[in-house]
Amino acid sequence: MLGVAALIAKWSLPSLPITGWATLLGLLVVGLIGGNVLARWVHGARAMRWVIVIAMVGALISLTQGLIQL
Numbered sequence: 001m002l003g004v005a006a007l008i009a010k011w012s013l014p015s016l017p018i019t020g021w022a023t024l025l026g027l028l029v030v031g032l033i034g035g036n037v038l039a040r041w042v043h044g045a046r047a048m049r050w051v052i053v054i055a056m057v058g059a060l061i062s063l064t065q066g067l068i069q070l
Contacts, residue, residue, distance in 0.1 A: 007013065016024070039047070
């Protein structure tokens with residue numbers, strides 16, 4: 001929600017070259033298709049755990065970078 005609020009406040013999208021937008025869209029499609037394929041073999045509980053682990057690792061990396069830049 002915060003990202004959407006920032007886009008609404010600025011009333012513009014980030015400036016990316018066409019190749020950047022195309023790459024972003026392509027990777028989004030690959031992620032959606034790949035997720036649907038993996039859902040056949042990975043159980044829901046395990047997937048939820050991995051989502052939490054990946055989110056926590058990302059948060060810790062962001063926190064560490066912020067503390068280093070102080």
